[in-house]
Amino acid sequence: MAGRSSTPGRSVTSRALAVLGAFDTGAPRLSLSEIAERSAMPLTTVHRLLGELTDWGALQRRPDGRYEIGRRLWDLGLLAPVQLELRQVAAPFLLDVHTATRDTVHLAVREGRSALYVERVSGRESVPVVSQVGSRLPLHATAVGKVLLAAAPEDVAEAVLRAPTRETRHTIVDPGRLRREIAEVRRRGYARTAEEMSLGTLSVAVPVRVERPAGPAVVAALGIVVPSHRRDLLRLVPVLEVAARGIGRELARAQPFH
Amino acid sequence: MAGRSSTPGRSVTSRALAVLGAFDTGAPRLSLSEIAERSAMPLTTVHRLLGELTDWGALQRRPDGRYEIGRRLWDLGLLAPVQLELRQVAAPFLLDVHTATRDTVHLAVREGRSALYVERVSGRESVPVVSQVGSRLPLHATAVGKVLLAAAPEDVAEAVLRAPTRETRHTIVDPGRLRREIAEVRRRGYARTAEEMSLGTLSVAVPVRVERPAGPAVVAALGIVVPSHRRDLLRLVPVLEVAARGIGRELARAQPFH
DNA sequence: CTCCCTGCTTCCGACCACCGGAAGCGATCG
DNA sequence: CGATCGCTTCCGGTGGTCGGAAGCAGGGAG
Structure with a gap:
């Protein structure tokens, strides 16, 4: 990737997936900082990725500011x-x-x-x-x-x-x-x-x-x-x-x- | 991103998501070239992204070479x-x-x-x-x-x-x-x-x-x-x-x- | 058998989108 | 009212990404 990456060698896609991977049965609703912590990535980076994932519908934002799995991922899951x-x-x-x-x-x-x-x-x-x-x-x-x-x-x-x-x-x-x-x-x-x-x-x-x-x-x-x-x-x-x-x-x- | 991108201004994440978006009810199993076509991206690019998505478990590969939604996305869908x-x-x-x-x-x-x-x-x-x-x-x-x-x-x-x-x-x-x-x-x-x-x-x-x-x-x-x-x-x-x-x-x- | 075609995989140099610290902002708390 | 916490915006340097080209494997035709 680019910039002063502190973890070089990590692809953008793997980071986006790491954001998704932060969600699991025990933590289906997460705030920005929780996701950053769970995925071990800088807060700013997570913030940017969350924006894209939310725009697409992979995640959605709750009224309280937390994120949860969006309809679009639910849809995809049905195709498994x-x-x-x-x-x-x-x-x-x-x-x-x-x-x-x-x-x-x-x-x-x-x-x-x-x-x-x-x-x-x-x-x-x-x-x-x-x-x-x-x-x-x-x-x-x-x-x-x-x-x-x-x-x-x-x-x-x-x-x-x-x-x-x-x-x-x-x-x-x-x-x-x-x-x-x-x-x-x-x-x-x-x-x-x-x-x-x-x-x-x-x-x-x-x-x-x-x-x-x-x-x-x-x-x-x-x-x-x-x-x-x-x-x-x-x-x-x-x-x-x-x-x-x-x-x-x-x-x-x-x-x-x- | 980088390189001689023919569609500059498109983020890596959006491309990865476009790959996922190629799957729908009418097309739950797709080959590399079908995904490339449906997502309107060069075959090589799609190939690389598929590799990462498959490694993570978002997609999986069938014996016949096609791709389908993987267990990991099914899991995430259950959290919606x-x-x-x-x-x-x-x-x-x-x-x-x-x-x-x-x-x-x-x-x-x-x-x-x-x-x-x-x-x-x-x-x-x-x-x-x-x-x-x-x-x-x-x-x-x-x-x-x-x-x-x-x-x-x-x-x-x-x-x-x-x-x-x-x-x-x-x-x-x-x-x-x-x-x-x-x-x-x-x-x-x-x-x-x-x-x-x-x-x-x-x-x-x-x-x-x-x-x-x-x-x-x-x-x-x-x-x-x-x-x-x-x-x-x-x-x-x-x-x-x-x-x-x-x-x-x-x-x-x-x-x-x- | 060889040739051709289709579809997938590997390679690699140029380049620009990405990274993330720093600073700003708004809400909540003591 | 100042401190703290969590989120959002900004921006310059650079290494990850792009994708054409070439290689490869399999299958069907001649």
């Missing part, structure tokens, strides 16, 4: 493949499961070593919410996570199993036991958890498979969460399976391959 | 106020209405002279879909639109009423008749349409109000769409009203003012 392909196809099926069971249903994909929650249907909150659309939870402590873990490439599974975090006192952190559990998920075709991520809840999940030239591939996991006093958890597995197959079939139709 | 405040609060209420009626329910806000659809719940499609989350439809031809129009500032309403587009053969395009209809919406507290936007469907909608220091403000519209052979449309108004009040109350609690 998770949203456009997976969510739109899956949403009606999640609704079906919810209608049949009245419990919280959600759909997740694997992103690196986390389960990324892509869609969620829940009525008035009967169970405390740990997962929200867009949140990432560990693969080894959730039912959807275990399903995704069982289908993950060897190196990812290895990395997760080596150092599992403890989320509650029931989280399985013994690599050997986790490994056996994952093997069982593969064999049985579903995964379950009992208060391993949040106390007071049980969960089951099944894989969503899509037929590919190279054989079926697990592209997502469909799970349901219930309060832990429920005893009939496994009764839900067939319901989930029906929905998961429906999603898989629709996906295969929507995107012939790839 | 429509999503974070309105949608999240409203979703359970839409679900309730859907459960009670089995019809397609949606929530829209006014954006300029359009109704922007913010959330939608529909089971397996019984009615052809014109509205999707993120789509914009005219204010004068949809039930949610009429509700929003009835609450819009005078200049906006004036502009819409002056030149209403014809969507179907039932669309009301006579300014005088539209004006009377809007007045009636204000009086009765709900709006309806009969095949004015898409043939074969009827719709009713009610306003979602939030208490403000300056009195109640209409922040959104809640509507329901049914096939046109249904005769009991107005029976749905009280159901919508209950849900709309619930949403309004939750919103007021979530954002004490503003």
